[in-house]
Amino acid sequence: MxxxxxxxxxxxxxxxxxxxxxxxxxxxxxxxxxxxxxxxxxxxxxxxxxxxxxxxxxxxxxxxxxxxxxxxxxxxxxxEYLEPVRVAEGFVLAPTGHDASPTEGARVLWFEPDLVFGVGSHATTRLAATAVERYVRAHPGTAVLDVGTGTGVLAMIAAACGARRCLGIDVDRRAVDNARANARLNGLACRFSARPLAAVKQRHDLVVANVEAPALFDLTPDLVRVTGDTLLVTGVLEERRSELAALLSDLSICGESTSDGWVLLEARRTRAGPTAKMD
Incomplete structure (x- = not known):
């Protein structure tokens, strides 16, 4: 904290x-x-x-x-105002120290609150968490890259759903320390690294980025580059959807979802390259 x-x-x-x-x-x-x-x-x-x-x-x-x-x-x-948040169908995000009881059909993921990285209540977190859960449950054993990991919640959800390998990256070293602590708290095997996306060389089956614009737009070429199968991107309002979609022209947009005026786009590579082993 x-x-x-x-x-x-x-x-x-x-x-x-x-x-x-x-x-x-x-x-x-x-x-x-x-x-x-x-x-x-x-x-x-x-x-x-x-x-x-x-x-x-x-x-x-x-x-x-x-x-x-x-x-x-x-x-x-x-x-003192923090409450557990249901971020996806199968997951509730709860701050440490809160007496959160398990919700039927949902696993509680604990986290150490940090005001800089948010508390999971934003619409884009729910959009991304729902999409990650859906993809990994349908593709167990997948390799996942979480860009701008923050508290590490998306990487943790991927690991809890059966991903083979989960890597979360962030340029903020304190975010990485926070995410590592949260993964340990929940007994999940996630790896976190303080590095820029440009330093990631190998493709991952699933890449997810919940990053605010304009940083998201700047990252998009590298997000596309490291995507082996599917890319999930969110962090922009619906009114800027077309700008984001235009940057994904090398992939095929196969789905989208919205919440509270925010949009998530799902894009797929038609011919996937080799996915990550270890980097």
């Missing part, structure tokens, strides 16, 4: 503004987003890291309030 001071952004929103402002914050790379009565709250490790979030709020015609919190001030208020 994060240690030390953090910065908090709070913006007052009317009921008819909340969804649009939340979408703008997530698009600007907000990790965890807290909803309070009449307000949205986001956190970052520095004031500089809040800059894109401030700009996103201002583009919605609102002005946020910024404040600096000590570790003791933010840790308890932030975590």
């Amino acid at each position: 994060t240690r030390g001071d953090v910065w908090m952004l709070e913006v007052r929103v009317a009921p008819n503004q909340a969804e649009r402002v939340a979408a703008a914050l997530f698009s600007a790379a907000a990790g965890g987003l807290e909803e309070r009565d009449g307000a949205l709250v986001a956190y970052a490790e520095s004031r500089r890291a809040l800059a894109p979030l401030v700009a996103a709020v201002q583009q919605c015609g609102l002005e946020p309030e910024l404040s600096r919190l000590s570790a003791s001030e933010w840790q308890t208020p932030w975590t």
